[in-house]
Amino acid sequence: MDVPAISQNDRILVPLRFVVEALGAEVDFCLATQVIDIVR
Numbered sequence: 570m571d572v573p574a575i576s577q578n579d580r581i582l583v584p585l586r587f588v589v590e591a592l593g594a595e596v597d598f599c600l601a602t603q604v605i606d607i608v609r
Contacts, residue, residue, distance in 0.1 A: 574583040585605070586596045594609040 570587045572584050574581055589596050589607050594607050597606045
């Protein structure tokens with residue numbers, strides 16, 4: 570994991586990319602539309 574998990578407002582936040590890739594999917598981010606696509 571490139572960025573550590575953090576605790577905020579009684580919740581644990583982890584980077585989306587880390588979780589998605591750990592589950593075998595791919596993440597794509599379109600800067601123009603600021604849309605994240607997750608493809609399995």
